[in-house]
Amino acid sequence: MPRPDRFRLGAGWVGAGAVAATGAVSALLLIVGGYDPFEAAGAALGGAFGSADAFLSVTLVRSIPLMLTGLAVAFAFRAGVWNIGAEGQLLAGAIAAAWVGLVGRALPAWLLLPMLLALAAFAGALWALVPALMKVRLGVGEVITTLLMSFVAIELTAFVVRGPLQEPRGVFPQTEAIAAGARLPALVPGTRLHLGVVLAVVAAVAVAWLFRQTKLGFRMRAVGASPEAARMAGKIDTGPVTLVAFLGSGALAGLAGGVQVAGVTYALYEGYSPGWGYTAIAVALLAALDPLWVLATALLFGALEAGAAAMQRDAGIPAVWAVAVQALLILAVLALDQMRRRANAGSAGV
């Protein structure tokens, strides 16, 4: 597996260049598709940032699950753990959250809400435990196993919303709304922005602090840079470090599921995630796996989604364009980063 250090942007021009290149290619594609790129950009910007409500209720709310899952991916990738199953860990968290929110009606909010979030994080970590143990104990690569666990989570979600947690009438594949006391309060009255955004920022700061200031964080980065060197030269027992990376990553993704249930949907339903766990990989990469930058790139992706919806509504351009733009953005970062690397290697005489 390659080293996460390969993604360090180092120079800011990779990020800026990627955004510029993506903008140019997108505009070109829109022209080919017969659309006016300026009209599209205007509609998208208006939808994402055009008013306080557009920004707070749409852009920011959409970016919250991406912030938390992006952090989850960065947390694992930094330690060289290729957890691409944030999707499943998020769903495990969402299932746990829905369950707590439904059965805990009698509990007061000060107890119910923290319990919901804690259990969501725990469920996410539990979902990551299987691939973690397979990696640490049996040496099975995590790329395929984390992916497999996501599929199990998707089927489990479909089962619980048609089985044990289905709404009482038994018609729709969804749960009843969770208890009022299990919901995250609004942050700005009159908007849909909920307390989850504060949780995401706190989580990002905590992860950044862990990476920069603690022994554990140093070990994680060392193992991520080179497991052999960490073991031989650094005398680091890689097993526990890898385990922490898996479980922490799973917990953050699980928390994302819990926050989404408690802050936005108030219920669980079939096909719950539109792919947050996969988009999160792009979010984390664009942030060069830096926890604080994850907040910014998640916001960018949230704006992209909000803008795309507005583009469809106001300019008649299919919203799926946003997905293609995300792909272009990742490819641009990969290509530019590789070029920078070669240029640097060349100047060092390698």
Next chain:
Amino acid sequence: MSEAELELFLQASVRLGAPLALAALGEAVTERAGVINIGLEGAIIAGALGGALGALAFESGGAGVLAGALAGGIVALVFAAFAVGLGTDQIITGTAVTLGGLGLTGAVYQARFGATGTALTLPTLAPVRLPLLADIPLIGDALFAQAPTTYLAYALAPALWYFFFRTEWGLELRAVGEQPDAAAAAGVRVRRVRLLATLLGGTLAGVAGAHLALAHAGTFAENMSAGRGFIAIAVVALGRWNPPWVLLAALFFGAASALQYLLQALGLDLPYQLFLAIPYLLTLAALAGWLGRARAPAALATPWPPPR
């Protein structure tokens, strides 16, 4: 359970397993060369749209399959340009290619046919009954009265096995996936082998997509690949990177999906979603070594030459 119900179940198993088999057999070749193409999903959806457009343009299902294969190959070429040519991370590149495939096909479809979602009727790929074989009781119809693309999967399984384990090129391909440095030292052109293996994988994924649109659904819908690219990666692991086993694993995944129809036909109200999870759990067990030894190629997902 009557014989008719069992026959319908077997038929559905093969129908649902065939696209998985095509994509997974291709991915097995790619992975044997040390490349994991998470962008397979993008190649499948491109193959489905390419198949639909090709079939419409030439008013023929066969032309649709060729167009689908081409579309899948182009998507794999994009993936290979980055992951093999530039040596970018395979997982991230694959994620991008899947997103790009889903996004662009959706955009092209809406631009061409409008966003209202009027169902598209395509020239279909009709089932072909193989004489004699299709007359075998119980399994004959299920296995041998299918679309021609299904027979391609049957033929590929032994052919690829022979290629991997009995030919010089197959040996070189496996060496590239296990020990690329040693292979390069022995004069194998590692990146060229990886490029070709990736292109073959994408082409077959494109055929799988065309099969979905033309033999399975008779129409194109956005996101109709429905995760099959990722499932195919699981199928390869359950099939232990060995083509005949990969084919069987794909049919097994197909059977798990077909079980829901059987349960409905039998009037049983069992939670079929739990049955759908079984193949994934079995694949995990296989990877853990509980079903014999299943080991991924040693250099899987490792860029070559190694990053400086």
